[in-house]
Amino acid sequence: MISGPRCLAGLNVGSTVTTAVLVEDATGWDGGPGPARVIGVGEARTEGVRNRNVTHIEAATESVREALRDAEEMAGVEVGVVYAGVGGDHVEIGSSSGVVAVAREEIDQRDVDRVHEVARAILIPPDRELLHAIPQDYVVDGQAGIQDPRGMEAIRLESEVCVVTAGSPACQNLRKTIDRAGYRTQELVFSPLATSLAILTDEQRQAGVTLLEMGAAATEMLVYREGRLHLVATLPWGGATVTNDIVKGLGIPLADAETLKRTRGLASTRAAGTDEKLDIAGPTPGSTREVSRELLAHIIEQRLDEMFGIIYEALEEKQVLGALPGGVVLTGGGANLQGIVELAQTVFNMPVALGRPGAGLEGVVEAVRDPRMSAAAGLALYGRMRSRETGGGLTARTFSRFTDWLRDFF
Ligand SMILES: Nc1ncnc2c1ncn2[C@@H]1O[C@H](COP(=O)(O)OP(=O)(O)O)[C@@H](O)[C@H]1O
Ligand SMILES: [Mg+2]
Structure with a gap:
């Protein structure tokens, strides 16, 4: 066809x-x-x-x-x-399981479809919607950890699914x-x-990896462990939080702070030359004054260090820090900041990549x-x-x- x-x-x-x-x-x-x-x-x-x-x-x-x-x-x-x-932050993940009797001798696609159907048939409160039901793995006649049960001879098939719901x-x-x-x-x-x-490869998901998508007002976090979606979270800060710090720290308008961040911003004070100067808007209209690029970098670094630190602690608390050989992948507009990968590396103490x-x-x-x-x-x-x-x-x-x-x- x-x-x-x-x-x-x-x-x-x-x-x-x-x-x-x-x-x-x-x-x-x-x-x-x-x-x-x-x-x-x-x-x-x-x-x-x-x-x-x-x-x-x-x-x-x-x-x-x-x-x-x-x-x-x-x-x-x-x-x-x-x-x-x-x-x-209205999006949540959970898990659900289903069991079916295998129809013929060997498990085939129809059994797999049926067990998914059973597993995803969970009670969803009226104020929520089911977005995804992602099959995780299977239990075949009591044997757990089966990735693909098709073709196996069995009586009983169980499946666990990861359920993603939203408000x-x-x-x-x-x-x-x-x-x-x-x-x-x-x-x-x-x-x-x-x-x-x-952004992610299969290998990264299998190894265990944290994906951080940094937008302006929010940072979304996903953690994969052994190929499975393990954690999701929405953190109420992102690139705009950094920009607001620049507004306050340098006393300049929002639009100027945004441009300055994108064009001259650095996520690490060490990377800024000590004698490098920036012209910014002065106290009276039309006037300018000089600040060191190091100061701008310092403001950015402080905030990002804190944000990554919070994520680090959350991962530690959930006991997944040791299970992430795939490291951290940063993406979203906020990840465009120069030097952010290096900074994240020092905070997380694991490999960090830009996605x-x-x-x-x-x-x-x-x-x-x-x-x-x-x-x-x-x-x-x-x-x-x-x-x-x-x-x-x-x-x-x-x-x-x-x-x-x-x-x-x-
Ligand atoms: N070149 C850049 N350098 C630093 N930050 C950037 C750059 N480009 C975009 N950003 C930041 O990315 C954030 C927006 O992320 P984006 O994913 O585009 O938007 P949204 O929040 O709508 O998902 C803003 O805070 C912006 O300051
Ligand atoms: Mg975005």
């Missing part, structure tokens, strides 16, 4: 920036799945959103429309449906916003999970190769994976670089 390329849209309404990425999922030369081609990227300032929750539908609608139009214009296509990211009001308002912008929400996706698709989308992508890859774009890129990739699972034509369940843990993602 021949099918044309499908276009998948990822949309992330971040705390300050709304981003959209369109990818095309072409069939490879051999009829199998081809690579994901990035064909459009768009962005707009986020309005009408606080703490990642839509607080003003009209305003947020404009941001969504602008970001998607931008991406559509670049790609020269129109998309009707989007995969949209949800985040914030309904936040989900409903986001859907409504997307609707009003003229699009339909194909699925709401826990955005850090989508981010991890664009930018790009691996496994073709097309206008340069446009997404920025830590700010990782959520939207991941959402588009998530959409591609889902459309392959559910859409006809292409053989499902072949996810080249994408991983077993997502194989049965629903």
